[in-house]
Amino acid sequence: MSLHFKAISEDRPGPVWAGLFDLFWPSYRRWWASEGVFGRPTYRECRIAIATHMPEILPLYEELCELAGGGDSQARFLSFYCPPRYLSGCSQAIWQGDRPLLVRNYDYHPGAFDAILLATRWQGRRVIGMSDGMFGLIDGMNDAGLSLSLTFGGRREVGEGFGIPLILRYILQTCETLDDAAAVLQRVPCHMSYNVTVLDRQRRYFTAYLTPDRPSIISRVPVATNHQERVEWSSHARFTATVERQRFLLNRLTMHPETQDRFIGVFLRPPLYSTAFSSGFGTLYTAAYMPAEGKMQVWWPDHVWTHSLNDFHAGSQFILIPGAAPPPPPLMG
Numbered sequence: 001m002s003l004h005f006k007a008i009s010e011d012r013p014g015p016v017w018a019g020l021f022d023l024f025w026p027s028y029r030r031w032w033a034s035e036g037v038f039g040r041p042t043y044r045e046c047r048i049a050i051a052t053h054m055p056e057i058l059p060l061y062e063e064l065c066e067l068a069g070g071g072d073s074q075a076r077f078l079s080f081y082c083p084p085r086y087l088s089g090c091s092q093a094i095w096q097g098d099r100p101l102l103v104r105n106y107d108y109h110p111g112a113f114d115a116i117l118l119a120t121r122w123q124g125r126r127v128i129g130m131s132d133g134m135f136g137l138i139d140g141m142n143d144a145g146l147s148l149s150l151t152f153g154g155r156r157e158v159g160e161g162f163g164i165p166l167i168l169r170y171i172l173q174t175c176e177t178l179d180d181a182a183a184v185l186q187r188v189p190c191h192m193s194y195n196v197t198v199l200d201r202q203r204r205y206f207t208a209y210l211t212p213d214r215p216s217i218i219s220r221v222p223v224a225t226n227h228q229e230r231v232e233w234s235s236h237a238r239f240t241a242t243v244e245r246q247r248f249l250l251n252r253l254t255m256h257p258e259t260q261d262r263f264i265g266v267f268l269r270p271p272l273y274s275t276a277f278s279s280g281f282g283t284l285y286t287a288a289y290m291p292a293e294g295k296m297q298v299w300w301p302d303h304v305w306t307h308s309l310n311d312f313h314a315g316s317q318f319i320l321i322p323g324a325a326p327p328p329p330p331l332m333g
Helices: 017-031 044-054 055-067 073-077 166-173 178-187 234-240 242-255 260-266
Strands: 002-010 089-094 102-108 114-121 127-132 136-142 147-152 195-198 207-209 217-219 284-288 293-302 303-308 315-320
Touching: 002 017, 002 303, 017 055, 017 073, 017 127, 055 073, 055 166, 073 089, 089 242, 102 136, 102 147, 102 166, 102 178, 102 195, 114 303, 127 166, 127 234, 127 284, 136 166, 136 284, 147 284, 166 178, 166 195, 178 195, 178 217, 234 242, 242 260, 303 315
Parallel strands: 002 114
Antiparallel strands: 002 315, 089 102, 102 284, 114 127, 127 136, 136 147, 147 195, 195 207, 207 217, 284 293, 293 303
């Protein structure tokens, strides 16, 4: 199958964002209400959660809710507070060369993916990244020189907290330093376990292990796949080969000095690149963030798409995804 990726820029929330939200809302709502509308927090609970944990973006949240139509369900969905479960694969690593570079594979279901690269200047902060739910991000970079991405952390526990895409958006909207980002990741509750790798333009980095049931851990490791300090969900670990991918990446970082493009190319081949769509998810794209240059690239096996914070070009790409069959409507993101 092919996916239609779009690169969209709108400095302030406006008609472009609203039009895209309207387009995606039926699918979003089907997923968000898949466990019953009454299984999700109320609007009051969602607004209080954002006001308590992310007060700086409360005005932005309210503006987006109005643009989305001002409805109760839309507002509850946009809060990302206690959403249905997200499960995915993904691999990410910091290149050991002379320039800061974060590379990640996004492994997910092709039918539950925005395929929108969104450039914004919301609240005066320039941010570019892959959209999720039109408010959250699954990877991205800001004009302060922070770049970041996520992988699933390989644990089944679910708790009270936010979906990880909104936490990534919040970091890029409000943080300027690695310490700022670490503080957010230790303070803001996440509803499931995720690994977030953050890199700045001085090539300092960390990976945060987020969980809903114990304190977050800040680790200086340059690699994240789908487990944290140890494997805790054995069947998921075997299914996703998370240990094998981690060892492969650590081996590449320590044993194979290589150029930037060659390192990115590693993500476009097995064992990192996955075509296991028949089992639920495979690699939809590879992102490479270069925060010192304010540049990012989206890679596929036979194509690369380059963007920057200061020279962003709207457009679109039809990409043939190897091994991906036409997706059924997903019930779980």
